[in-house]
Each structure stands twice: as structure tokens, then as C-alpha cells.
Amino acid sequence: MKKTRVLVLAITALAAAGSMSAWSQPLDASSASAGVQAVVQASGAGAPTGKQADRALRRKVYAAIGKDKSISAGNISVRAKNGAVTLSGTVSENAQIGKVEDIAKSVPGVTSVTNKLTMQKPFGGM
Template sequence: MKSIQARALAVATLILAASSNAWSQPGQTASVPAGMPAASIAESATPPINARKADRALRRQVYAAIGKHKEISAGNISIVARSGAVTLSGTVMNASQVNEVAEIAKGVPGVTSVTNKLTVQKPFGGA
């Protein structure tokens, strides 16, 4: 009985491994190039560690720059930094702060572009 279950598990694993290449995303190749090991493919898909560190450092710098302005609540603002491109999302208290936060982010050294997805927070009363 256990040998049948083991064989079934082995067959299921082989089927899963074979079908994983068949469902690749459009624009991606399902096979590994002949001269490149599979580990290199996986590493090239993720950004290098230094790039991720630089993105995190830039994100912290933008947060620090916004934090210097006490009238802006940075707690509801999310910042994503990728190779100098910064995306702002979340809410601010009033409409004037939407552009103000974007201008602050643009002034941080290392920021090449800013995508502003900030919205104005609605009051709790629903008015």
C-alpha cells in the first residue's frame, strides 16, 4: 500500500515539474538557455542586493524629507522606490498636500521621477 502511494506521489511530482514550463507567462521563455545554468536565470530575475539596498535607502530619505514637514502626516503615505523612480500612494489631510508631498519627494537627491497616487482623506462624518 505504501509503495503505491509513493509511486503516485512520484508520478504527481513529475507531472507537476513537467507542466510548470508549459504555463510560462507571455513573453517569457519556458526553457533555460543552453549555456546558462538555472540558478543564474533565477538570480537575474530579481534585482541585485545593492540595488535593493539603494531603493530602501532612497525610500527612507523620502520619508525623512516628508517627516520634516510637521503639517503632513506621513503615516498614511506609502512610498515605493525603484532605481530612482518613486511612487507615492495613500492619503493626505487636504488637497494642497497632494502636490506638496510630490514636490518634497522630487527634491530628494537620487529621485529621478515621482508618480503621485495620493488622495485626500475623507472625514469620518462622510461629508
Template sequence: MKRIKPRSSGCAALIVLASVGASLQVGETMAASSEPSVASSAAPASSSRSANRALRKRVYAAFAKDKSIEAGDIGVSATDGAVTLTGTVADAAQIEKAGALASSAAGVQSVKNKLTVRRPFGQ
């Protein structure tokens, strides 16, 4: 490749970068047109995401109804009816209680309970 010596404050370098960028955009456009369209599969993914989000909200609502659970440090993820609980709780009894509450929410098919007991600072 030929070296270009800029005569002024980098104008030639900007021109070279612009031409390289333009050639990359052309190559990307050609590559994108040869790939199959995925727009048809976007609708099911969107409905699945909203169903998972609704399931998470139902599990959090079940936690909110039971005042013995401190759900502030509990994370809930849902995928097609499978719920995973992560985070920490104050004592071991809350681990079992949170699992039972999560499984009682409408639409929950299985619960993976990864909760742990919160340890005091410094231990």
C-alpha cells in the first residue's frame, strides 16, 4: 500500500479513512443481502419475551403477598415456564418458602432454587 504524506493537518488521512469505510459498507450490504431474512421469527420471540416477563411479575407478586419473605435480594428469571431464583435471603427457611411461593404462581412449570443465606459482613 502506498503511503500518503499529509500536506495539511490530516486531510489526506481523513480521505483515506472515508474511502476505506465506504468500501466496507458496500461489502456489508452485499453480505447482508445474501443472508436469509429473520423478520418472520421476530414475532414469536417478542411474544415469548412478554410471556416470560409476565411470569416473572406473577412470581414477584406472590413474594409481595407473603410478608415473611424479604424479596429485595431475590432475582427471578423465567423461560417458557421454568423459573430460576437467585440471590440471598436472611435464613434457610426463606429459601424453601420462596421456592414454594414461586411454584404456586400461575404458569410456573418448574423452579430452580439457587438462593443462598446472606452472611453477616466480615464472615
């Protein structure tokens, strides 16, 4: 009796798991292409939005800063949200603070820059 009950429960669990991963299929090829076109139109035809756009802008700012060999970008953090860029971290010279901000402002897509960069203190804090 217990073996039968366990077997029935196992089959029921497998059937439930299988039905959870089932996808509806279009009836014919024309409805499939119409569905794909609707998804592409709704997504904006490949234009990055939201987090993707923020990540792309962040990478562009990092790349622009990295092109300037006089700046060590290893201690600089860049955050981007809807075109607003926030710079934080440390630089080795005080003049680099403004320079990094100017570079970030020159990147296409950046609407504003908040500069929280500080000058790195020498070893020992003096």
C-alpha cells in the first residue's frame, strides 16, 4: 500500500514538474513571426534600456578614463543611472580629480557628473 502511494506521488510530482516547464507553441509560422515582431517592437528594437544602458554607459566612462595614461583608474569607481554618473575613489594627484570629471562629462550619454573623488593619502597618513 505504501509503495503504491509513493509511486503515485512520484508520478504526480514528475507530471507537475513537466507541466511547469512547458511552453505554448504557435499554431503556424505566420503567427510565430508576428509574435517575434511584437516582442522586438516592445523591446525597442535592440536599444539598451535600464540596467543595460547604465552598464554600457559605465563601461564607456571607464574606457574614456583608461585612455588617459596619466590617470591610474584602478582606484576609481564609476556608477551610472539614467545618464547621471557618480565618480568615487581616490587619485594620486589633486589635479586628476577635475581631469577625471571632465573626461566623464565628455562621454556621450552622460547628463551629469557627481564627483566624490579624493586624493590618495601617502602611506602612513602624513
